[in-house]
Amino acid sequence: MATRAAEVEEGDGKVLTNAISRIAEFWGLTNAKLGSILGLSQATVSRLRAGKSELDPASKSFEAGQFLLRLFRSLDALLGSDDLAARAWLATPNLDLEARPLELIDSFKGLMTVCDYVDAHRARV
Numbered sequence: 001m002a003t004r005a006a007e008v009e010e011g012d013g014k015v016l017t018n019a020i021s022r023i024a025e026f027w028g029l030t031n032a033k034l035g036s037i038l039g040l041s042q043a044t045v046s047r048l049r050a051g052k053s054e055l056d057p058a059s060k061s062f063e064a065g066q067f068l069l070r071l072f073r074s075l076d077a078l079l080g081s082d083d084l085a086a087r088a089w090l091a092t093p094n095l096d097l098e099a100r101p102l103e104l105i106d107s108f109k110g111l112m113t114v115c116d117y118v119d120a121h122r123a124r125v
Contacts, residue, residue, distance in 0.1 A: 013062065017054040020065045023072045024049065026083045027090065036106045038064045060108070067111045074118040 024034045031045040038045065038061040047053035055062040072086075079085040090102040097104060097117060104110030 012057050013054040016065050017048050019069050021049045027087050067115050071115045074122050078122050
């Protein structure tokens, strides 16, 4: 039974790693920026994006990756799958958040705040 649970977790790490890599590509995130968001070094992010490593489901980086995926999916739904609009929204100063969302997501607290903000606006739609 424990072996099966480990297989699922390993698969989850690979799936989330692939999703995060694609999000970084869509949003034009550098390895340094993605590393800052996930709490990883640029070298580790480079290995993740190259498919040579994957996020560990038991790590804080995995949890941050889940929130990044949540933000991506929420913005995707809110903006009609327009990646350029999502990039613009992330880079534009937001009066409610008192910063550019892209600057806030470098911290775990900021990432959660931006996710909650987007989800709250999505609920209105």
